[in-house]
Amino acid sequence: MSHDINSIPHRRYNILTGEWILCSPHRTKRPWQGKTEKDTTPKKETYDPGCYLCPGNTRSTGDKNPDYKEPYTFINDFSALLIDSPVATQENGLMKAETEIGICKVVCFSPDHSLTLPLMEEEDITKVVKTWKKEYAELGSQENINYVQIFENKGAIMGCSNPHPHGQIWSQMSIPTEIEKKSKHFKEYWDKNQSSLLGDYLKQELEAKERIIVENEHFVAIVPYWAVWPYEIMIAPKKHQQHIGQLNEEEEKAFAEILKKLTIKYDNLFETSFPYSSGIHQIPTDGAEYPEWHWHMSFYPPLLRSATVKKFMVGYEMFAGPQRDITAEQAAQTLQNLSDIHYLKQ
Amino acid sequence: MSHDINSIPHRRYNILTGEWILCSPHRTKRPWQGKTEKDTTPKKETYDPGCYLCPGNTRSTGDKNPDYKEPYTFINDFSALLIDSPVATQENGLMKAETEIGICKVVCFSPDHSLTLPLMEEEDITKVVKTWKKEYAELGSQENINYVQIFENKGAIMGCSNPHPHGQIWSQMSIPTEIEKKSKHFKEYWDKNQSSLLGDYLKQELEAKERIIVENEHFVAIVPYWAVWPYEIMIAPKKHQQHIGQLNEEEEKAFAEILKKLTIKYDNLFETSFPYSSGIHQIPTDGAEYPEWHWHMSFYPPLLRSATVKKFMVGYEMFAGPQRDITAEQAAQTLQNLSDIHYLKQ
Numbered sequence A, B: 001m002s003h004d005i006n007s008i009p010h011r012r013y014n015i016l017t018g019e020w021i022l023c024s025p026h027r028t029k030r031p032w033q034g035k036t037e038k039d040t041t042p043k044k045e046t047y048d049p050g051c052y053l054c055p056g057n058t059r060s061t062g063d064k065n066p067d068y069k070e071p072y073t074f075i076n077d078f079s080a081l082l083i084d085s086p087v088a089t090q091e092n093g094l095m096k097a098e099t100e101i102g103i104c105k106v107v108c109f110s111p112d113h114s115l116t117l118p119l120m121e122e123e124d125i126t127k128v129v130k131t132w133k134k135e136y137a138e139l140g141s142q143e144n145i146n147y148v149q150i151f152e153n154k155g156a157i158m159g160c161s162n163p164h165p166h167g168q169i170w171s172q173m174s175i176p177t178e179i180e181k182k183s184k185h186f187k188e189y190w191d192k193n194q195s196s197l198l199g200d201y202l203k204q205e206l207e208a209k210e211r212i213i214v215e216n217e218h219f220v221a222i223v224p225y226w227a228v229w230p231y232e233i234m235i236a237p238k239k240h241q242q243h244i245g246q247l248n249e250e251e252e253k254a255f256a257e258i259l260k261k262l263t264i265k266y267d268n269l270f271e272t273s274f275p276y277s278s279g280i281h282q283i284p285t286d287g288a289e290y291p292e293w294h295w296h297m298s299f300y301p302p303l304l305r306s307a308t309v310k311k312f313m314v315g316y317e318m319f320a321g322p323q324r325d326i327t328a329e330q331a332a333q334t335l336q337n338l339s340d341i342h343y344l345k346q
């Protein structure tokens, strides 16, 4: 059976989660009559007196931001998780619950309200990387904090309520579902092959050279073979590392460089400030060893055809499983062909 | 440990998928400064000459709809799945794919362009139920069709590109991820208890009476204890049934009644044509027996606070797991208190 199945409906297997995604490459010619989004890329000032993340401004709690010059972190004023909750479980027949304990923080990437990662200087992105490292170590060493989720929601379409460049960190007692799924597959492969699942996959990608978008000595950014979102990307270190705390200075810079290059490509794709959710998956901070893990950062961007037409993950996707139209290879080719210079600076 | 954990951050366990959801009830007071949606509930005509689903109109393929008076189904003009694909697999190291085979259909609920389920007569909704039954049986009996996913995307916010009342059916060779997850938990419970997981849970709900929204002799609609979406609902038959093909005439009517009552409550919640994705989960059509399964229909509506403010399932949700602010009990109470008469008819 040697059909090239890439041009007909097929499913691809996600080796990290054990789940399949449906790919319908013949369907890219479908006309779009549905909802379009507003292209919300406004010209921004470097300082906005009404922004609760800008230096020196007062937040809704009455707290005042310092006049920060470097990345600035603080406890989320509307934290979904609290550190002083009791530890308790509640079981009533088939209804099972337990308290969750955690700390939610906001990370301002820059004092400059007008910036985003692709528009920041590489050395300033390096400072963001250092901040993530510091928070991962500090939060992770606290009692009852067994997992630290670093993420960014960028753009109004991704539920981001403030355009000031910032991300979030939610850290918690329990290990989240998505991490448990991946841990299971990393572990099974490690036990069987004494080798890293993601590391071995990256070797294949580095040889195939088909889905690589940006690369440097220490990192590679690829459209994973099993990508769900149209222009989904995974950044991973070439070295087998379990968490970002293991990055040395040179690797921090290399990571920042990849982040900048990738997000410039993203902005250039539809000449818009490209929305996405990004997040880092790495090992729990519960003190156990996870030699099988290979940390990585993923970008899930919703846009499909233009700055205003997104992919909806709805009916079929919610009840059956994810579906996409363009293949990972088509997406990779489109991204590869884009300029490395930001469209606003061309 | 007898804390009432419902007012503090906690996780609830979904017995059907084995996954947890994070609930942050203290956070409902958070102000919203983010994206708002347009309330797209336009006054609609009963016939729209530009609508490709209205009776007698010509679709983009050149096919002409018959002058149908009852629910009308046809093969999706832009099917994500095709029935004549070859069966093939492709494995290259850690890259694994296989062809998918299937049939995608569109189900027009009514010839009347202006309607939606809550505005339709109960006897016309019964005809939709009969159509679902017929399609489930017909598609399911075809070679290579092992699962039939019936769903509806309602509203532009849910990626629906045409307001004409309609749903979809995607049927396919492989068993989708979400079905496999549930099958696993149904089976484990059945083997251990010789009893139905969902049936036993429903008994608990029928006794607790806390999360029931609508009920009749044959059906109950509840906000499940582990609801993810703010106003998520599950409709299930009280009798232990594996699929909708087992509904008798009386049960078909009872199902239609529940559908109408529930969707009226939904429209009344924010006085808007309430958007959602709904879908029926039932047994595969691969010929195997699944005595452990109990079919059910779920509604995943995105709106959170008003017709224009939705819940975003983004960063944390994508990388860690689902999160909600209001508890299932709060959502149930709000829905319970709503009128049974549609706001447009009050």
Ligand SMILES: O=P(O)(O)O[C@H]1O[C@H](CO)[C@@H](O)[C@H](O)[C@H]1O
Binding pocket: A034, A311, A312, A313, A314, A315, A316, A317, A323, B153, B158, B159, B160, B161
């Ligand atoms: O087939 P439609 O209505 O054009 O498309 C809609 O439903 C599909 C099935 O849930 C999704 O894959 C699409 O993203 C969505 O826009």
Ligand SMILES: O=P(O)(O)O[C@H]1O[C@H](CO)[C@@H](O)[C@H](O)[C@H]1O
Binding pocket: A153, A158, A159, A160, A161, B034, B311, B312, B313, B314, B315, B316, B317, B323
């Ligand atoms: O905390 P924010 O930015 O107000 O909220 C945003 O991110 C959270 C974490 O992904 C989500 O739970 C919210 O739905 C979203 O609006």
